[in-house]
Amino acid sequence: MQISTNPDKALVFCFLLILAPSYLVGNNDSTDKVEPPNIIVIFSDDQAQWTVGAYGNKDVSTPNMDRLAVEGMMFTNGFTKPVCSPSRAMLLTGLYSHRVGIPDYILPADQSTRGLPVGTPTIASILKKKGYVTGLIGKWHLGYGERYYPEKYGFDVADVYRYNAPGETTGLDDIDNIIRGKRVSKFIEDPENGDILFERAVEYIRKNQNNRFFLYLSTYKPHLPWIVPDRDHNVYKDKEISLPDISNFSGITRETVNKTNLERVMKEYYAAVTNTDRNLGKVLDELDALGLAKNTLIFYIGDNGFMVGQHGMLGKGNARVMYIREGAHKYGDYLGREYGTAPNMLDNSVLVPFMVKWPGVIEPGSVNKNLVSTIDVLPTIMDIVGIESDLNVDGKSMVPLLKGEETNWRKYYCDTYDMIHLGDNGEQPHMRMLRSDKWKYITYEDEMGRPLDNGTRNQLFNLDTDPEELVNLYDKEEYDETIKFLESSLRNWMFESQYSLSYK
Numbered sequence: 001m002q003i004s005t006n007p008d009k010a011l012v013f014c015f016l017l018i019l020a021p022s023y024l025v026g027n028n029d030s031t032d033k034v035e036p037p038n039i040i041v042i043f044s045d046d047q048a049q050w051t052v053g054a055y056g057n058k059d060v061s062t063p064n065m066d067r068l069a070v071e072g073m074m075f076t077n078g079f080t081k082p083v084c085s086p087s088r089a090m091l092l093t094g095l096y097s098h099r100v101g102i103p104d105y106i107l108p109a110d111q112s113t114r115g116l117p118v119g120t121p122t123i124a125s126i127l128k129k130k131g132y133v134t135g136l137i138g139k140w141h142l143g144y145g146e147r148y149y150p151e152k153y154g155f156d157v158a159d160v161y162r163y164n165a166p167g168e169t170t171g172l173d174d175i176d177n178i179i180r181g182k183r184v185s186k187f188i189e190d191p192e193n194g195d196i197l198f199e200r201a202v203e204y205i206r207k208n209q210n211n212r213f214f215l216y217l218s219t220y221k222p223h224l225p226w227i228v229p230d231r232d233h234n235v236y237k238d239k240e241i242s243l244p245d246i247s248n249f250s251g252i253t254r255e256t257v258n259k260t261n262l263e264r265v266m267k268e269y270y271a272a273v274t275n276t277d278r279n280l281g282k283v284l285d286e287l288d289a290l291g292l293a294k295n296t297l298i299f300y301i302g303d304n305g306f307m308v309g310q311h312g313m314l315g316k317g318n319a320r321v322m323y324i325r326e327g328a329h330k331y332g333d334y335l336g337r338e339y340g341t342a343p344n345m346l347d348n349s350v351l352v353p354f355m356v357k358w359p360g361v362i363e364p365g366s367v368n369k370n371l372v373s374t375i376d377v378l379p380t381i382m383d384i385v386g387i388e389s390d391l392n393v394d395g396k397s398m399v400p401l402l403k404g405e406e407t408n409w410r411k412y413y414c415d416t417y418d419m420i421h422l423g424d425n426g427e428q429p430h431m432r433m434l435r436s437d438k439w440k441y442i443t444y445e446d447e448m449g450r451p452l453d454n455g456t457r458n459q460l461f462n463l464d465t466d467p468e469e470l471v472n473l474y475d476k477e478e479y480d481e482t483i484k485f486l487e488s489s490l491r492n493w494m495f496e497s498q499y500s501l502s503y504k
């Protein structure tokens with residue numbers, strides 16, 4: 001831009017500079033290119049891909065998630081870990097969770113020495129060095145107690161109530177907080193907790209509207225318990241919805257699961273999804289109202305999937321066989337302890353909503369089928385912000401995908417899930433998966449790498465003909481060569497990604 005020598009015009013230009021938000025005039029960077037945007041990463045808890053209207057669900061009400069798909073790019077093959085803590089580690093570090101010693105979810109109370117190794121670079125610590133204000137609103141779940149406070153990983157602000165209230169190392173529902181002026185000891189059971197969380201996020205955005213900011217908005221919902229305000233339940237009250245066919249799953253007993261109570265549970269899950277969606281709308285509207293939407297990059301990703309009847313299960317990677325007790329409304333009441341755990345790496349546990357809005361760059365309404373993962377978020381952000389670093393991460397920058405460019409992307413995606421908590425039947429399966437466009441290959445092993453039950457639990461699915469993963473081809477002779485190839489690709493990946501079973 002040429003600055004006019006006309007004194008009046010020069011004065012107007014200076015005046016505009018003073019009025020302009022800081023992101024337009026920049027801070028430490030050169031100003032001859034587009035300034036790095038504000039960045040919001042929304043990580044919803046236990047939200048499977050199939051719970052979003054934009055991904056094809058006709059029963060659920062998710063107008064704001066759908067709006068992100070319309071305005072941004074929707075990834076149909078977005079993967080993460082099948083349980084909470086490792087997926088959070090992957091998102092924030094760009095590393096497979098085994099590289100940071102978090103193979104499974106971190107228990108409250110008895111594991112105050114387990115968490116993300118202090119000093120591990122995160123999106124927050126990297127952006128903080130670049131001059132961003134960094135905030136976490138919501139769930140942490142990467143370690144309990146002071147040793148693992150989010151502030152130690154680059155967050156300027158950590159407004160969290162669950163798993164990491166200051167000084168708190170105990171269970172899920174006894175965290176004391178002062179919320180809206182009153183003492184709340186069971187925040188997890190407060191129907192308004194989702195609303196309160198997002199109000200805090202809106203406050204954070206408002207407060208930092210003149211700063212360049214990063215917000216990690218880590219929701220409580222739609223994780224159990226599905227206690228939400230009546231207005232969210234009422235959306236589904238008289239609605240007819242479709243349900244998974246549970247007739248072929250032997251673990252389910254007819255006494256506990258029938259169409260009526262399966263429908264009730266599904267509607268409660270949907271209500272928790274809609275609660276998250278309704279609150280997401282508040283954030284999107286606030287960005288519009290403040291004039292920030294155009295320069296704000298948004299990721300919307302689930303931290304792991306979930307099943308409500310699919311495969312006869314309720315839950316995620318550590319699901320249980322479907323069981324429903326009449327009148328159950330509290331945490332755990334839906335989970336079929338009577339029938340045991342059903343560990344898995346099925347798509348419904350690892351395939352999540354994965355949407356990115358980047359105004360001015362992404363072609364609105366675009367759909368991308370490449371295999372992406374939460375490990376790609378950190379390198380993508382570094383690329384967008386223009387951070388050059390020798391940081392050795394496992395993920396890849398998605399920027400070429402976001403720009404709609406042809407690029408040499410991964411052809412298969414692998415991961416592991418090592419259960420370190422005992423299942424109901426006293427076993428700890430170690431699962432490995434390979435996913436390509438067409439194939440899904442899963443192995444179940446013991447801690448020594450020996451196949452569980454002589455390999456009879458291993459699975460191979462042809463997703464072209466069987467996208468719901470219902471027909472296991474593992475034992476069919478004609479797939480021996482395919483299995484051999486997938487198996488060697490999987491083991492190569494384990495070697496290259498420095499797989500080891502270690503707890504930090």
Ligand SMILES: [Ca+2]
Nearest residue numbers: 045046084303
């Ligand atoms: Ca989760």
